[in-house]
Amino acid sequence: MKFSLILFYSCMLTCFLSYAQDAKPDGYQDSLQSVINTSTIKKEKKEALFVLGEYLVQRDPELAKKIANQLQSEFILEKDSIEIRRNNYIFAASSRWHGDYATALNYYQNIYNFSKTHKDALDIATSGHFIGTLNMYLGNNVVSQNHLIEAAKIYDSIGTAEQKARINNSLAGFYMNIDQLEKSKEQYLKALQQFVTLQDSSGMAGTNANLGLLFTKLGEFDKAEMHLMKQKELNKVFPTLREMGFHHDFLGLLRQEQGRLEEAYSEHFKALKIRENLSSTYNLCESKLNMGDILIKLKKYPQAISHLKDVFKYDEHESLYQQQTAYQLLSEAYEKSGNYKEALIDFKSFKKISDSIYSNESIEIIAEKEALYKKQKQDVKIELLNKEKEVSEAKFSRTRTISIGTFIVLLLLTIAVFSLYKMYDKIKTKNQIITKALKDRELLLHETHHRVKNNLQMISSLLNLQSKYVNDEKAFEVLQNGRNRVQSMAILHKNLYAGKDLTLVNIQEYFEELVNSILNSYKKAEKEIQVTIQAKEIDMEIESVVPIGLIVNELITNSLKHAFEGEIDAKPEIKIVMNEYANTYELSVKDNGVGINEAITLEKSTETFGQRLIKSFVQKLKATLKIDNKNGTEVVLKIPKKLTK
Structure with a gap:
C-alpha cells in the first residue's frame, strides 16, 4: 500500500478518540444499572438510560444500541425533538464504533438536517463535525471540508475549549489527508496543547499517535517514535484494546519506513489479532490492508493475497478507498508472484474505483461552487447543465467512434483470414463478434442509464437548493413537487443502472425507493x-x-x-x-x-x-x-x- 493511503486510513484516530468519555470510577456502570433496575421515577430511570448509553457507545456498542432502542420505544415522545436527537447520537456512535459508517452517517445527517431547519447552531456544528470526519474517512474530501469548516466557524464563536480542540484536531487530519503536511503539523501541535491544558488524556493520546504518523511521513523518525511511545503511555490512563490496535499499526508503519520489515510485520500482526476481537470491521480491514502490504514487502505473496481478499467480505462502512487499495495491492502481489492475468483483472478494478471516486468528488465540488456564488446561481446552473450535456455528448461520440473503428478492424481481420479458415472457424469468429457487440451494447446502455440518473439527480439537487432561497410557500411547494417528479425518474434510472436487466424495472424496489x-x-x-x-x-x-x-x-x-x-x-x-x-x-x-x-x-x-x-x-x-x-x-x-x- 502506498504510504499516503495508509496515513489516510489511520489519521482519523484522534477525531474519534477526542469524543471518548473520561475514565469513570470502578462500578460506574453497575451503579447506573442499579438505578435503572430499581427506580420507580420514570424521569430518573430515563436519564440513567441516556447516561449509560452514552457511556457504553465505545465500550460496548451493541449494548448501547439496545439501550437506545429501549429509550425510543418506552420513554421518548415523538414530539420531543431534543431527546430524539440525543438518542440518535447514541445510535450513530454505536454504529460508528461498529464500523458501520453508512448507518452512522444517516443518523448524523438526520440530526444535522433537523438542526439546520431549527437553526440550532451548536447542534449543527456537533453533527456536522461527525459528518465531516466520517466523509473524510470514506474519501469524500469536499463534503468533509465543507462540514469541518462550518463547524470550526461555529465553535470559534460559541464553542467550548474542548470543542475547539476537537475541531482543530479534525482539521489537522484533513490537511494531512490532502498532503499539506506543514499545515497539518501546525494544527496538530495546536490541538495537542489545547488537550494538555484540558488534561484530556484520550485527546492527548490520539493527537500524539497522529503526530507519530505525520513525522514518519516527514522522515523525522526519532520524533515519530517519541510521539508513538507517548501515546502508549497515555493509553494506560484510558486503557482499551482499540487504542492499542492503533498503536501497533502506527508503529508498524514507522518500522516499514525505517526498513525494519520483520519488526513491522510483528506490530501489524499484533494489531490484527486485537482487531479480530473488536466490533469495528473498518479497523479490521485496515489491519488486513497493512498485513497485505508488509507481506508483499516480505515476498510472502499467498499470505498477502489471503489477507487482501478478506477486505471484500465487509461492506458495512462502504469505503471505496479500502476497496481501491485492496485491488491495488492484489494487483501488485499477483504481478510479483507471476500471475499476470489476475494482476491485470485487479488493476482494472482498481482503476474503475479510482475513476468513480474522482467522478463523485467532481459533482460535490460543483455543488460547493453553486452554494458559494449565490448571486450568479441561475447562470451557474445553466452553465453547469450545458457543460454536463457537452461532456456526455463528447463521451458518447468518442464511444461511438471507438465502436465503429473496432467493428471495422474486426471486419477487415475477418475478411483477411477468410480463405485460411474453414466454415466452422468463420461461424465461431462471427459468433464472437456478435457476443462482443452485445456486450458493448449492454455497457453503453448501462452507462446511458447511469448518466441519465446523474443528470436527473443534479437537476433534483438544483431544485432542492433553489427551494432553500424561496420564501413564498406556493413557490416552495412548486419547486419541491418538481424536485419529487424529477427524483422519481432518477430513481427509475438508478434501478435500471444497478439491476441485472437494463430494460426492466422491479416495481417493488422502485416503489420502495420512490416512497422513501x-x-x-x-x-x-x-x-x-x-x-x-x-x-x-x-x-x-x-x-x-x-x-x-x-x-x-x-x-x-x-x-x-x-x-x-x-x-x-x-x-x-x-x-x-x-x-x-x-x-x-x-x-x-x-x-x-x-x-x-x-x-x-x-x-x-x-x-x-x-x-x-x-x-x-x-x-x-x-x-x-x-x-x-x-x-x-x-x-x-x-x-x-x-x-x-
Whole structure:
C-alpha cells in the first residue's frame, strides 16, 4: 500500500478518540444499572438510560444500541425533538464504533438536517463535525471540508475549549489527508496543547499517535517514535484494546519506513489479532490492508493475497478507498508472484474505483461552487447543465467512434483470414463478434442509464437548493413537487443502472425507493406514517414505469399534504398494491385519511396541475381510473398489459 493511503486510513484516530468519555470510577456502570433496575421515577430511570448509553457507545456498542432502542420505544415522545436527537447520537456512535459508517452517517445527517431547519447552531456544528470526519474517512474530501469548516466557524464563536480542540484536531487530519503536511503539523501541535491544558488524556493520546504518523511521513523518525511511545503511555490512563490496535499499526508503519520489515510485520500482526476481537470491521480491514502490504514487502505473496481478499467480505462502512487499495495491492502481489492475468483483472478494478471516486468528488465540488456564488446561481446552473450535456455528448461520440473503428478492424481481420479458415472457424469468429457487440451494447446502455440518473439527480439537487432561497410557500411547494417528479425518474434510472436487466424495472424496489424519497422530502418517517408496498415479482419496461411512477408520486404527495390534516382514528397509513393479471396490471394507492372532497375530482374544471398530470398519464397509458372515498381515499388504476410489451 502506498504510504499516503495508509496515513489516510489511520489519521482519523484522534477525531474519534477526542469524543471518548473520561475514565469513570470502578462500578460506574453497575451503579447506573442499579438505578435503572430499581427506580420507580420514570424521569430518573430515563436519564440513567441516556447516561449509560452514552457511556457504553465505545465500550460496548451493541449494548448501547439496545439501550437506545429501549429509550425510543418506552420513554421518548415523538414530539420531543431534543431527546430524539440525543438518542440518535447514541445510535450513530454505536454504529460508528461498529464500523458501520453508512448507518452512522444517516443518523448524523438526520440530526444535522433537523438542526439546520431549527437553526440550532451548536447542534449543527456537533453533527456536522461527525459528518465531516466520517466523509473524510470514506474519501469524500469536499463534503468533509465543507462540514469541518462550518463547524470550526461555529465553535470559534460559541464553542467550548474542548470543542475547539476537537475541531482543530479534525482539521489537522484533513490537511494531512490532502498532503499539506506543514499545515497539518501546525494544527496538530495546536490541538495537542489545547488537550494538555484540558488534561484530556484520550485527546492527548490520539493527537500524539497522529503526530507519530505525520513525522514518519516527514522522515523525522526519532520524533515519530517519541510521539508513538507517548501515546502508549497515555493509553494506560484510558486503557482499551482499540487504542492499542492503533498503536501497533502506527508503529508498524514507522518500522516499514525505517526498513525494519520483520519488526513491522510483528506490530501489524499484533494489531490484527486485537482487531479480530473488536466490533469495528473498518479497523479490521485496515489491519488486513497493512498485513497485505508488509507481506508483499516480505515476498510472502499467498499470505498477502489471503489477507487482501478478506477486505471484500465487509461492506458495512462502504469505503471505496479500502476497496481501491485492496485491488491495488492484489494487483501488485499477483504481478510479483507471476500471475499476470489476475494482476491485470485487479488493476482494472482498481482503476474503475479510482475513476468513480474522482467522478463523485467532481459533482460535490460543483455543488460547493453553486452554494458559494449565490448571486450568479441561475447562470451557474445553466452553465453547469450545458457543460454536463457537452461532456456526455463528447463521451458518447468518442464511444461511438471507438465502436465503429473496432467493428471495422474486426471486419477487415475477418475478411483477411477468410480463405485460411474453414466454415466452422468463420461461424465461431462471427459468433464472437456478435457476443462482443452485445456486450458493448449492454455497457453503453448501462452507462446511458447511469448518466441519465446523474443528470436527473443534479437537476433534483438544483431544485432542492433553489427551494432553500424561496420564501413564498406556493413557490416552495412548486419547486419541491418538481424536485419529487424529477427524483422519481432518477430513481427509475438508478434501478435500471444497478439491476441485472437494463430494460426492466422491479416495481417493488422502485416503489420502495420512490416512497422513501417522498417521505424524506416532506421530513416524514415510518414511525409517523406507515407505508405498505405489495408489488413483488412484477417487472415492467421503462416506457410504462415512467408515467406510473409519476402518478404514484402525485398520489403519495397528495396523501401527505391533505389526507391527514384532520383527526383520524388510526395511525396514518398509505398502502400501495400492484397486481399482474392475464391482460392487465392493477395499481391501487389507498390512505386512511379524511378523504377527498367530493367537489375535487379528476373530472372537474377546478383540477390542479397534479390532477391534470395524473389525467394526462392515465390517457397515455390508455388506462381506467376509479376513486373510492370510503374510509379514506383509494385510487385504482387498471392498465392494459399490451402497452407494456
